[in-house]
Amino acid sequence: MTDTRSARPLLGAALPLEGLRMHRGWILERQRDLELQDFYAPDVLNGDWRPLAEQAKALLDGHRGRLGLHGPFLGFRLDSEDPEIRAIVARRLDQALDICAELGATQMVVHSPYTTWAHNNLDNHRHAREQLVGRVHQTMRAAVARAEGMGCTLVIENIEDKDPHARVALAASFGSPAVRVSLDTGHAHYAHGSTGAPPVDYYVHAAGNALQHVHLQDADGFADRHWHPGEGTVRWEAVFAAIAALESDPRLILEVREPAGLRKGAAHLERLGLAE
Template identity: 65%
Template sequence: MSSLPVVGAAMTIDELENHRDWLFEKSRDLELQSFIDADVLNGDWTPRADRARKLLDGFRGRVGIHGPFWGFIIASQDPDIRAVVSRRMLQGLDVCAAIGGTHMVIHSPYTTWGYNNLDNNPGERESIIDYSHQTMRQAVKRAEEIDCTLVIENIEDKDPHIRVALAESFNSPAVAVSIDTGHAHYAHGSTGAPPVDYYVHAAGNRLGHVHLQDADGYADRHWPLGQGTVNWRAVFAALAKVESNPRLIIEIKDKSKIIASAEYLASIGVAQ
């Protein structure tokens, strides 16, 4: 039996039907992207959840969702905005409870501008952590109750360590770190951040989730794996040292290339 890590993928419920056999074959991890939008979460999403449960009947892989993120950050200074964000996160966790989801992706509050100004404005580092706690307090409690993990994904993060410290500040098993390889590669190529494998080393065993996408270091491409310039051998060598068993999720725009992306990783001997 191969000891190489097994990769899964992110997709909508419609695309789940097309990839069901591939997912079931090796109990691959799955991330559903059908519960991101506010109009879905504010409406009756139960038919979507029912359909997902039916399609996943007998599935042995881990399941989660990409949580809502459009139009906000988790560390807003505005208390009214924080209240909306808190509600969105709780709505996403309601979905997780309904479908048996055990992870939900949320976005990092750290920006490129912030990297250059965190120490320019006294107390800014502490404020971001405090605002994030105020926003996420109820969500973290709810996640603990339903055995779900909120994984904080790098977006503009130039410092691979700062988001790890934020996750650790909650002192909860329900908060972990996510790495998006394309986002890290963008930060490396365009803002002077370290390469992608450094993000993996920085996260260590706090790492719970990885979005695998290829890119060119300039934009958030979400290309099939092997099409860009991410150093996949270095990334997976770093992942081999992590003992937290993170979910490895192919997240690309062209879902028809998910299986080809997994086959590319197999062809270079790093995953299956």
């Protein structure tokens, strides 16, 4: 979301409700984009999540930025070979879309199925790439159709992805405006440093205007640190230059392990002249 008072992009945040309470004034003051992270766990999805949703709605009163949700991911991949597991995953996605509908969320993050092992082995087995995509379609077909009707976009976030183009092609294979691409900068930097993947800005270039969501976190290229920007070795100037060339206006979402210090990373990016 671009702020009308500045050519620099406006930062948003991924927060649980506790973190939203801490930073609500900062979020509302500039109507920043927000991603809620309270609704992905199985016990929440299987339980009575409505009281939690009511708390969220109260905290969101007055919020006019774009709202998203982190979707479910614990304990599964979108490309499970087991049809019974795929059915469970499809139900989890549907449960999460119930919450999106309740809160008016227009975006939901889901995790890429591509692993480091897959990168080295998909071409070692005949039709393995097509079969992986087919299994993801079987898992997500109903969720994509529902998301289309709701005006909600499912954005596929890189996790272990070594090839930044594979996830982009997977999203495009649905032929739907309800499936697009997410980038996690720390995940990409881990893959770059530990598995020989390209640097983070290459992931932006690979996605192009399919990129509609970015998790901003810093890392050291070894692990998934979720440090504040400025604490690791991500080359932020290159990342933001690549983002600036896009027309898709991706949500730029700070996702850090220590929500209390969220504005530390925001201040670092502001000092660099990259965002506000």
